[in-house]
Amino acid sequence: MQEPTNSDLQSLSFQGAIAFTQTWLGQVEAQKISDAEILMQMQAILSHQNGVRGFFVVYLTGDSPLADQVPEIFLEGFTKAAAQISEILVKNVAMSTAMAIAHGRNGDAENQQGSEQVQRRSLNLLKQLEQRDVIFKNERLRLLQTLEAGSGDYQDFLDRWQYEPEQCDAIHVLFQSIEIF
Template sequence: MNWHIPNDLSFEDALQLTRTLVDAMVNEQLKDSEIEEIVTTLVNSENGARGFFVIYLTSELSLADNPTQSVVNALKTSPNIVSELLVKNLAMSSAMSITHRRNDNEEQAQNSEQVAQRNCNLIRLANLEIINQKLEELKQTINNNQGSYQGFLEKWQYDEEQKQTIKKNIENI
């Protein structure tokens, strides 16, 4: 398969590329170095990184439960994009688990918790100082009802219970 990834990668293309990548990873059709190169290219743009995380973190496959070193290495190559997305994904999946439970959708709540867990795992494995800084900023924004993530929290209209769940997940890292 030709893994040429265009510089102007759309979100939709990133989703499709990541689906193909995940299938190839599961079927052991790629060397670790190839996986690292493809993921590095994907996370080098916001659309690519968003698409990668959407598919990788929500997959029904257990691939994201135990990320390979090649995936972790690739994530480290784009610390600014990756850190922002991992922090926001953690917040969103944590908050959505509460929303799904309120709507009596336990299966979706568990899926959101799984995504949050996978996010936490990637954050730990990447072990980037910028991620820790952003997690601290998010926690302080929740504590003080103001800060660099206030617009993000207001945009998604997270209530107090959701914010406390986000904070608890940050503290568990």
């Protein structure tokens, strides 16, 4: 793969970000990219919405061990991109929690397990990042406040996905139970 420039990564489409991330994670796992390059490339791809969305689709749903045992250099990259990724990370925890319930109701064990994996990975990452940066905790608290008040910053998100009371309660309980380890 030809070395992408920052400009290339900053202008990727959603599909392009997915394709890049799939290849990139393989190269990181094979230790073919230096820490400096990893950090630079993470900052570039996480600098825009398509990049953030595409990156996390692959990172959280794929089979890379780097999503289960987050490398320090990734934590540094995520922290540097806190303003761009905090909302999507909180939404990934909420969505995967709600979808695990929906798949369980439908008897879809495979998709339920996938949602539970995304929830576990997202929650683990959120906890680690909350230790480093207050932005992540503030974002989580904004969702909690919306759930508790029945309106707020996340109400459009909750309404758009038509989460039922059981799903909202599960999200609320999960976010309330987060303790920084």
